[in-house]
Amino acid sequence: MSKIYILALDQGTTSSRSVIVDEKGEIIAIEQQEFKQIFPETSWVEHNASEILETQLSTIKKVIKKANIQAKNIVGLGITNQRETTVVWNKTTGKPIYNAIVWQDKRTANICEDLKKKGLEKHIKKTTGLVVDAYFSGTKILWILENVQGAKEEANKGNLLFGTIDSWLLWNLSDKKIHATDYSNASRTMLFDINNLCWDATILSALKIPKEMLPEVKPSSFNFGDFILDGCKIPIAGIAGDQQAALFGQTCFKKGEAKNTYGTGCFLLMNTGTKPQYSKNGLLTTIAWGINNKVYYALEGSVFVAGAAIQWLRDGLEIIKSAEESEFFSQQVDEENPVIVVPAFAGLGAPYWDMYARGAIFGLTRDTGKNHLIKATLQSLAYQTKDLLIAMQNDAETPLTALKVDGGASANNLLMQFQADILNTAVDRPKNTETTVMGAAYLAGICVGLWQLSDIETDKKIDKEFVPNITEEKRNRLYKKWLKAIERSKNWID
Numbered sequence: 001m002s003k004i005y006i007l008a009l010d011q012g013t014t015s016s017r018s019v020i021v022d023e024k025g026e027i028i029a030i031e032q033q034e035f036k037q038i039f040p041e042t043s044w045v046e047h048n049a050s051e052i053l054e055t056q057l058s059t060i061k062k063v064i065k066k067a068n069i070q071a072k073n074i075v076g077l078g079i080t081n082q083r084e085t086t087v088v089w090n091k092t093t094g095k096p097i098y099n100a101i102v103w104q105d106k107r108t109a110n111i112c113e114d115l116k117k118k119g120l121e122k123h124i125k126k127t128t129g130l131v132v133d134a135y136f137s138g139t140k141i142l143w144i145l146e147n148v149q150g151a152k153e154e155a156n157k158g159n160l161l162f163g164t165i166d167s168w169l170l171w172n173l174s175d176k177k178i179h180a181t182d183y184s185n186a187s188r189t190m191l192f193d194i195n196n197l198c199w200d201a202t203i204l205s206a207l208k209i210p211k212e213m214l215p216e217v218k219p220s221s222f223n224f225g226d227f228i229l230d231g232c233k234i235p236i237a238g239i240a241g242d243q244q245a246a247l248f249g250q251t252c253f254k255k256g257e258a259k260n261t262y263g264t265g266c267f268l269l270m271n272t273g274t275k276p277q278y279s280k281n282g283l284l285t286t287i288a289w290g291i292n293n294k295v296y297y298a299l300e301g302s303v304f305v306a307g308a309a310i311q312w313l314r315d316g317l318e319i320i321k322s323a324e325e326s327e328f329f330s331q332q333v334d335e336e337n338p339v340i341v342v343p344a345f346a347g348l349g350a351p352y353w354d355m356y357a358r359g360a361i362f363g364l365t366r367d368t369g370k371n372h373l374i375k376a377t378l379q380s381l382a383y384q385t386k387d388l389l390i391a392m393q394n395d396a397e398t399p400l401t402a403l404k405v406d407g408g409a410s411a412n413n414l415l416m417q418f419q420a421d422i423l424n425t426a427v428d429r430p431k432n433t434e435t436t437v438m439g440a441a442y443l444a445g446i447c448v449g450l451w452q453l454s455d456i457e458t459d460k461k462i463d464k465e466f467v468p469n470i471t472e473e474k475r476n477r478l479y480k481k482w483l484k485a486i487e488r489s490k491n492w493i494d
């Protein structure tokens with residue numbers, strides 16, 4: 001009998017990836033393609049949605065060739081995606097009416113202020129689990145409707161569709177042009193009622209968004225429709241936002257289990273079981289996934305700039321040639337680093353939620369060199385994670401015994417050791433750090449009957465555990481400086 005496979009797509013902020021996973025849950029081939037980041041104005045970030053689709057399709061073709069398999073042996077397709085990023089397209093032509101507005105984009109801060117003035121903050125928190133912030137899709141949709149000529153009229157006539165990236169891919173990949181999303185992605189729009197699992201009429205009306213343009217919302221492990229490849233029907237059987245998919249891929253199936261992903265941003269999620277738990281410490285309540293007729297929730301701490309700060313060292317300041325080099329240059333600073341970098345390039349996310357904060361560098365002296373700056377930038381990922389972990393432990397009231405990590409920057413040993421040191425918690429890096437795409441593969445594989453949850457739970461191989469190795473006194477002294485720097489970077493722009 002010929003082998004069977006799952007095709008899984010990870011449409012991230014900086015690249016589109018496709019992987020082939022075999023029956024044993026091993027990745028046998030990966031293809032990845034970067035695409036353009038568009039910065040039309042300060043604090044604006046856009047992607048070309050058509051380029052996203054093209055890069056995704058191109059990696060699908062390449063990965064099948066690389067794995068040397070045939071479409072007929074692929075039994076399911078899973079999709080995971082950068083969340084919140086907003087696409088509005090014309091139902092008839094299939095063309096986006098504006099670039100995708102990316103989750104990092106801050107242009108809608110004023111729309112958020114209006115919502116607050118209308119007294120909707122409490123309602124939004126209770127209904128959607130989110131804080132009012134330009135991060136989420138809702139205000140981005142309104143911006144497109146108000147700023148693209150004729151868009152409002154077309155939307156009211158029912159000619160436009162909205163989707164996060166999963167919906168955009170699903171609509172384009174499915175043979176019947178399915179317009180749907182899953183619970184985890186819907187819960188990032190700031191329009192979705194996470195308790196009653198439906199779009200919220202009050203918020204839609206405040207943002208003047210016609211309900212007809214919104215996708216249908218389904219479980220994450222679900223048969224959404226068929227992708228036709230080389231004449232073969234492949235069920236699109238799993239969809240989840242990338243951070244929730246990573247939580248699933250790290251097998252955090254039980255209440256209290258958590259992971260932290262170091263990608264463009266940094267996202268700490270804890271499974272809180274089948275009931276939403278609300279944070280008192282600046283974290284978000286979000287849907288983790290819907291599976292087997294149940295919906296699971298998570299507490300989330302979202303940091304906007306993590307690996308993106310390393311990209312800034314590479315592409316903006318041009319003081320490193322690759323992200324990996326940040327480790328080597330940081331190792332050259334063996335004394336205590338007096339420099340602190342707060343990479344609030346897109347404001348501050350959890351737990352501070354300050355859309356007006358901006359990046360800052362503290363502690364410069366005449367002998368500060370580029371290595372100090374590189375190390376401080378790398379350390380900022382660990383400090384921001386500590387902010388999140390403190391908030392999460394205060395909410396959860398259970399100490400985390402170890403932190404499971406993944407994402408591009410988790411490959412950096414110096415960062416992971418500093419993370420353990422500053423947290424005073426062990427940091428566990430799995431052998432397979434492609435947990436995000438594995439989450440999508442697992443959701444699809446479970447839907448088509450290839451695996452059960454219990455098969456997946458057994459696969460938890462650790463590559464390396466980083467153990468704390470600094471004194472309590474040093475830890476406290478360093479973190480105090482960080483908190484001082486954070487205070488000074490808040491509320492910078494008007």
Ligand SMILES: Nc1ncnc2c1ncn2[C@@H]1O[C@H](COP(=O)(O)OP(=O)(O)O)[C@@H](O)[C@H]1O
Binds near residue numbers: 265311327411
């Ligand atoms: N060795 C490294 N050290 C520090 N940062 C790294 C390293 N390798 C990758 N990164 C950072 O990780 C990010 C890419 O991780 P990835 O998980 O692919 O992100 P995304 O899904 O957001 O596109 C980039 O921002 C990059 O700067």
Ligand SMILES: O=P(O)(O)OC[C@H](O)CO
Binds near residue numbers: 011012014242264265
């Ligand atoms: O594409 P990533 O991995 O940076 O993830 C982005 C997040 O989904 C934004 O909420």
